[in-house]
Amino acid sequence: MADASNASQVAAKWRKKRGSLIMALHEIQDVKGYVDWSDAVELAQGMGVSLARIYEVLTFYNFFKLKAPGKAVISVCTGTACYLKGNDKVLEKFKSELGIGEGESTADGMFHLQCVRCVGCCGLAPVCVVNGKTYGRMTPDNVPAILDEWRETFKEN
């Protein structure tokens, strides 16, 4: 139960500090990629916060995930600059190539597709981010190559 102990450690680190629940949740998600039921229970016990409070916070904020996303998380920017420059077509291409919708993961657990509100690279619009790597000046034609690049990355590991 390596994950579980992580949640306890995080709880111990933050329990005495003020305004720390969201920071603690960030730390758990940074390591694990999401925050699941057992993390929430441990955090509740460790920090002395009710489970209901943790659940309402987890579900309120878009940033937190309750289920494991795919290995490669594809974030398509839907900020205004990207919208004007046609990122909706890029999103459609990702959907059709992967056969999944927004907020879904592929059956093999490889890709997760999500939309994000402005990554702040508007000068490079339209923009997509995969696991922290940014792809600027996107066109639908770039999509297959990006997917192949990440399939290759995870094959090596």
Place this chain on the structure above:
Amino acid sequence: MADIDLEKRFDIHEIAKNKLAEIEKFVCNIYCCHSTGCKSSGSDDILDLIKNIVAEHKLEEKIRIVATGCMGLCAQGPLIRVEIKGQQDRLFKRIDLNAAKLIMEKYVIPALDKKVAIVKELEPFVLSLDLPFFKKQEKVVLKNAGHMDPEDISEYMARGGYLALEKALKTMTPAQVVDEIKRSGLRGRGGGGFSTGMKWELAAKVPTVDEKFIICNGDEGDPGAYMDRSILEGDPHAVIEGMMIAAYAIGATEGWFYVRAEYPLAVERLQKAIKACKKNLLLGNNIMGTNFSFNIDIRLGAGAFVCGEETALIHSIEGARGTPRPRPPYPTNKGLWEKPSCVNNVETLANVSKILLKGADWFASFGTETSKGTKVFALTGQVEHSGLIEVPMGTTINEIVNEIGGGVPAGKKLKAVQTGGPSGGVIPAKYMDMPVCYEELKKVGSIMGSGGMIVIDDSSDMVSLAKFYLDFTVDESCGKCAPCRIGGRQMLALLDKINRGKGKKKDLELLRRIAFAMQKASLCGLGQTAPNPVLSTLKFYESEYTNKLVDGKE
């Protein structure tokens, strides 16, 4: 005696002097833009390559390589600026590894000894510093961004950093600081435009029983805007210094930064800057040997636009859902943990140290009668030179879009400019000579907002654009109050119906009525302003709506 040593070690004048002497030794400075935009186009690798080339040629003593914050012209990134003694400064655009190698071998290294011209191979990468994009700007807040290493506190001090704090702490009373800011006419840069000096005055009046807070709002959620991110990435110490001066002015005991989790680089640089301040005894007890004690901590957002609203932001720091509450009581009376709190935007705080150093009159010399100083805009959308700009208040839209921005790309015509993001409205091309300031923008149904300026060309459909913004606010509505939660959905359903060609004339009337109810009855700014993009496009482009109606075509 130990005390004297300590004071000397952390004397900001001494640190600044030593840093300046160190910089002076170099023949050449290479500034490599290292902000989110340029980093995503590979500036990390470029930086490594340049470092390697310098090492290979054993030029470490001649060439200084600086990873900087945003240089502004993001669309042409990655950018590199080369300053060599005796040569004119050069700016290079769209650099890749090959280009970087070429620049080093064909320009930088030969130019260290003699004057050299730009060779033909390098011409495509040269970006003229005489472009109106650079010439027409007035940099106050962005003065340091792109000119120094944001992660080096001594470089900030070498550029006059923390002198304003020293001036405030050692020569001014808190009331004098408040007065100076009030006289400068600085208004909140987050969008509201409330007088910063007045806010500080209100906060200062509330007695500090045990604790009082200053909070920096870095929850820049407007899609298509990245001013605050660039300021935090390019010059984090300026914001910290502004916060410390604010804390002194209002009697705050602790400071909180609330920054979007989507901005990891800004958070990292802020963390490093706070750490450097602590190391240099600029945070902690008895700062600069005075009675002023202060500490700063960071809290992250988690992807909720509504947390830009101050009461929602406070709830979020407290570890709860980011829902707003009715005001009054205002945070200046009852804020974080029910303690008096003053919430200021990133750009607002970044202005503070400059005002104290150069004076309220200097600051008030920029801008219009009621909007003083400069404003940073993220100029994006269908415009040639998309990027981060700073202009005096009162600059016309035409100057911003057509001169600084270089106009819309060839073949298309300017249709409108959108400001204020999902809370703002469109400004049609016929108003291009309008000066950009709080009042004028309001007159045409838009707002200043935080500084997103999106250029729209004639290929864009305004009904879809309005729907795009409303989609956003409906998604981001926290759901607490009915006008916003239900009104937004109903308006979206009507827009969808119109877009599908099923709308009728009476639907436009219904749109207006729901919008009115939302504006009047919503709890916070999100709901009150959510109808703006629809109302403003309806006002100026009603025919685009009626053309889609079943019974509207003439």
